[in-house]
Amino acid sequence: xxxxxxxxxxxxxxxxxxxxxxxxxxxxxxxxxxxxxxxxxxxxxxxxxxxxxxxxxxxxxxxxxxxxxxxxxxxxxxxxxxxxxxxxxxxxxxxxxxxxxxxxxxxxxxxxxxxxxxxxxxxxxxxxxxxxxxxxxxxxxxxxxxxxxxxxxxxxxxxxxxxxxxxxxxxxxxxxxxxxxxxxxxxxxxxxxxxxxxxxxxxxxxxxxxxxxxxxxxxxxxxxxxxxxxxxxxxxxxxxxxxxxxxxxxxxxxxxxxxxxxxxxxxxxxxxxxxxxxxxxxxxxxxxxxxxxxxxxxxxxxxxxxxxxxxxxxxxxxxxxxxxxxxxxxxxxxxxxxxxxxxxxxxxxxxxxxxxxxxxxxxxxxxxxxxxxxxxxxxxxxxxxxxxxxxxxxxxxxxxxxxxxxxxxxxxxxxxxxxxxxxxxxxxxxxxxxxxxxxxxxxxxxxxxxxxxxxxxxxxxxx
Numbered sequence: 001x002x003x004x005x006x007x008x009x010x011x012x013x014x015x016x017x018x019x020x021x022x023x024x025x026x027x028x029x030x031x032x033x034x035x036x037x038x039x040x041x042x043x044x045x046x047x048x049x050x051x052x053x054x055x056x057x058x059x060x061x062x063x064x065x066x067x068x069x070x071x072x073x074x075x076x077x078x079x080x081x082x083x084x085x086x087x088x089x090x091x092x093x094x095x096x097x098x099x100x101x102x103x104x105x106x107x108x109x110x111x112x113x114x115x116x117x118x119x120x121x122x123x124x125x126x127x128x129x130x131x132x133x134x135x136x137x138x139x140x141x142x143x144x145x146x147x148x149x150x151x152x153x154x155x156x157x158x159x160x161x162x163x164x165x166x167x168x169x170x171x172x173x174x175x176x177x178x179x180x181x182x183x184x185x186x187x188x189x190x191x192x193x194x195x196x197x198x199x200x201x202x203x204x205x206x207x208x209x210x211x212x213x214x215x216x217x218x219x220x221x222x223x224x225x226x227x228x229x230x231x232x233x234x235x236x237x238x239x240x241x242x243x244x245x246x247x248x249x250x251x252x253x254x255x256x257x258x259x260x261x262x263x264x265x266x267x268x269x270x271x272x273x274x275x276x277x278x279x280x281x282x283x284x285x286x287x288x289x290x291x292x293x294x295x296x297x298x299x300x301x302x303x304x305x306x307x308x309x310x311x312x313x314x315x316x317x318x319x320x321x322x323x324x325x326x327x328x329x330x331x332x333x334x335x336x337x338x339x340x341x342x343x344x345x346x347x348x349x350x351x352x353x354x355x356x357x358x359x360x361x362x363x364x365x366x367x368x369x370x371x372x373x374x375x376x377x378x379x380x381x382x383x384x385x386x387x388x389x390x391x392x393x394x395x396x397x398x399x400x401x402x403x404x405x406x407x408x409x410x411x412x413x414x415x416x417x418x419x420x421x422x423x424x425x426x427x428x429x430x431x432x433x434x435x436x437x438x439x440x441x442x443x444x445x446x447x448x449x450x451x452x453x454x455x456x457x458x459x460x461x462x463x
Contacts, residue, residue, distance in 0.1 A: 026231055029231065030418070030419070030422065033422035033425050033426075034421065034422055036422070036425060037393055037421050037422055037424075037425075040386050040389045040390055040393060041386075041390050041393070043384070043386040044386035044387045044389065044390035045390075047384040047386065048384065049383065049384055049385050049387070058375060058376075058379045059376075059379060059385070059388070062372055062375065062376055065365070065372070066365065066372075068358055068361055069358065069361065069362055069365060072354070072355075072358045072362075075249070075354075076246045076249035076250075077246070077249075077399070079248070079249035079252050079253075080245055080246055080248040080249045080252075080406075081402075081406075082252065083248035083249070083251065083252060083303065086252050090212075090213070095212040095213065096212065097208075097209060097212055098188075098189065098208050098209070098211045098212060099128075099129075100129070100187070100188040100189065101129045101130065101131070101186065101187040101188055101189075102127060102129065102130040102131075102187045102188070102189045102190075102191060102204060102208060103130065103131050103132075103133055103185030103186060103187030103189070103190050103191070104122050104130055104131070104132050104133065104191045104192075104193055104204065105133045105135065105178060105181040105182075105185060105190060105191065105192050105193070106118060106119065106122070106132065106133070106134050106135065106192075106193050106194075106195055107135045107137055107174050107177040107178055107181065107192070107194075107195065108134065108135065108136055108137065108139060108143055108147075108195035109136075109137040109138065109139055109143075109171065109174070109177075109195075109453075110139045110140060110141045110143060111139065111143050111195035111196060111458065112139070112141045112142040112143045112145075112146050112458075113196070113458040113459065113460045114195060114196045114197075114198075114310065114458060114460045114461065115134075115143055115146050115147060115150075115195045116146045116147070116149070116150045117198055117460070117461070118193065118194075118195050118196070118197050118198065118199070119132060119134060119147070119150050119164070120150065121197075121198045121199040121200075121201075122193060122199050122204075123154065123160055123162060123164075124201055125199060125201055125202075125203065125204040125205070126201050126202055126204075126205055127204040127205045127208060130162055130187065130204060131162055131163045131164070131165065131185070131186065131187060132162060132163070132164045132165070133165045133167075133181050133184050133185050134147055134164065134165070134166045134167070135167055135169055135177045135178075135180065135181050136166070136167065136168045136169060137169050137171050137172065137173070137174065137176075137177040138168075138169060138170055138171025138172070143195075144168060147166055148166070151164050151166060165184055167180070167181075167184065172279070173279050173453065174261070174277075174284060174453070175276075175277040175278060175279035175281075175284035176277075176279045178192060178261075178276075178277045178284070179276040179277055179279070182268075182271065182276060185268075187268065188267070188268050188269075189207075189208055189211060189265055189266070189267060189268065190265070190266045190267075190268055190271060191204060191207060191263075191264065191265045191266075192261045192262075192263075192264045192265075192266075192285075193262065193263065193307065194261060194262040194309060196309060196310040196458060196460075196461075197223075197226075197262055197263070197307050197308060197309045197310070197461075198226060198307070198308040198461050199263075199307050199308075200305070200306040200307065200308070200409075202304065202305070202306075203221055203263065203305040203306055203307055204305075206221075206302045206304040206305035206306075207219050207221050207263070207265040207302050207305040208265065209302065210265070210300045210302050211265070211267060213298065215296075215297060215298050216254075216267070216297065216298045216299070216300055217266065217267050217270035217274075217292045217295075217297030217298065217299060218256075218259050218264065218265065218266045218267070218270065218288075218289065218292050218297070218299045218300075219259075219264075219265040219299070219300045219301070219302050219305075220247060220251075220256050220258070220259040220260065220263065220264060220265075220289075220299070220300070220301045220302065221262075221263025221264065221265070221302055221305035221306070221307050222244050222263065222301075222302065222303050222304070222305055222306045222307070222407075222408070223240060223244060223260055223262050223263050223306075223307050223308075223309050224237070224240060224241075224244075224306055224307070224308050224309070224409060224412065224413075225237040225240050225308070225309060225310075225311040226308030226309060226310060226461035227310050227311060227313065227459060227460070227461050228415065230313055232311075232312070232313065232314065232315060232318060233311050233313055234415070234416075234419070235426055235429060235430065236311035236312075236318070237311070237413070237415075237416065238400070238416050238419060238423060238426060239427075239430055240311075241400075241403055241404070241407065241413055241416065242399075242400065242403060244301075244303075245403045245406070245407070247301040248301060248303060250299075250301065250350075250355065251299075251300045251301035253348055253350040253351070254298035254299060254300065254348060255293060255298075255299065255347070255348050255350050255351040255355060256289065256299040256300060256301050257286070257289050257290050257293060257299070257351060257355065257356070258285075258286050258289055259285060259286075259288070259289040259299060260285055260286075261284070261285035262307055262309045263305060263307035264285060265302075265305075266288075266292075270292060270295075270297055271288075273295060274288075274291050274292055274295050274297075275291075278291075278335075281328055281331050281332055281335065282324055282327065282328040282331075282451055282452075282453065283324065283325060283327075283328025283329060283331075283332060284328075286328060286329055286332050287328070287331075287332045287335065287336075290332055290336045290339065291336070293339075293347050293351060294336060294338075294339055294346070294347060295346070296346030296347070303407075303408055304408045306408060306409055308461055309461075310458060310459070310460065310461050313457070313459050314457070317457065318433055319433055319436055319437065322433050322434060322436075322437035323436075323437045323440050323441060323451070324451060324453070325437070326434070326437040326438055326440075326441040327437075327440075327441040327444055327445070327451050328451075330441050330442075330445055331445070333356070333359075333360065334445075339351070339352050339356060340352060340356050340357055340360075341353055341357065363438060366431065366434060366435055366438055367435070367438065367439075369431060369435065370435075392424060393421065393424050396420075396423050396424045396427075397420040397421050397423065400416065400417075400419075400420040400423050401417065401420055404416060404417065
């Protein structure tokens with residue numbers, strides 16, 4: 001079976017994300033954003049910079065405040081470019097590839113829209129020896145019927161040579177479902193896939209290839225937003241592309257600390273050594289990633305292990321998703337606070353003294369972003385100093401084009417080329433979403449309130 005996505009020709013690739021009913025609105029919006037970028041360049045090269053003494057120190061103060069984040073960005077960007085070279089050097093050690101059995105666990109709660117498609121894509125994987133464990137975590141919709149119908153179909157089709165194990169569980173949350181799945185699974189490598197995903201044919205093989213080194217405890221896959229008909233979905237596609245590109249850098253240092261459950265692979269012995277998934281933290285995948293690193297194991301990123309996921313298709317759902325991510329991340333940092341600035345031999349210095357502290361620093365900068373942007377843009381307009389903004393636009397556009405060219409699914413991401421010149425504005429939209437998530441999360445942490453898993457409307461990934 002071959003999964004077919006929307007056309008990715010040079011022309012259609014730029015337009016297939018747009019819903020025909022909203023073509024006019026989307027085109028007008030993008031055109032307006034282009035005008036803003038053009039205005040910045042026009043001002044940068046036609047206005048004279050006012051060196052008023054009262055304004056001289058403003059840009060310097062902002063620069064030094066953001067310098068730790070800029071340093072992190074620069075190091076990760078350079079290291080990400082070197083990712084193919086480092087991977088080639090690792091492959092050159094003539095290590096024996098892993099050839100054992102793999103168990104793919106798919107937890108599902110009210111996933112009637114996409115669960116059959118997810119299982120079907122996993123069953124079409126090119127890895128030679130794997131089983132599928134489907135866990136229905138007390139769904140109240142037609143999820144079970146979709147699963148049973150697919151299993152019946154698979155049993156009738158002799159071309160399917162891999163076992164499917166199905167269990168209906170009492171609703172207890174994703175972490176508890178995964179722990180029960182571990183008891184059913186028999187593979188030496190455990191892979192978790194979310195029930196709203198479509199798995200690339202080579203994804204399992206690519207994730208498994210990361211376990212040639214015996215000290216690697218977990219490998220993260222490359223998650224791509226597969227639904228891109230609405231502008232809000234397209235924004236997430238761009239965000240995921242940029243975010244996962246920098247995991248190449250973390251992989252170079254064996255310190256990928258966010259291994260999302262949509263595409264995560266674990267060595268069974270590692271999970272047994274560190275214990276099961278923590279059901280008290282809503283982002284059990286992030287917590288498990290840091291716990292594995294805290295026990296001295298290495299974590300890697302497989303850029304070619306592509307899994308297409310469904311991003312939220314409306315603003316409220318996106319905000320709630322990011323609330324869960326942000327709150328779970330903060331709780332994970334609190335649980336593993338001993339890792340910050342730890343100089344033990346096991347976790348890498350890159351993780352403990354660089355990556356984690358700067359992740360918290362970035363949250364502080366996010367809280368102050370509105371204030372800083374007001375000062376920065378006020379200074380820019382009053383001093384007529386548009387040159388830094390023009391350079392930022394050029395750099396951001398070039399970076400996105402480079403990330404597209406480096407991605408293993410670059411044809412799928414060709415539609416993002418049209419947004420590269422205005423991506424700097426689009427990222428402010430993401431910052432707004434992240435800001436509200438951070439504020440809501442801090443309130444919950446201070447009040448010691450918990451957070452339940454939020455439901456949102458599934459539309460499915462277009463085939």
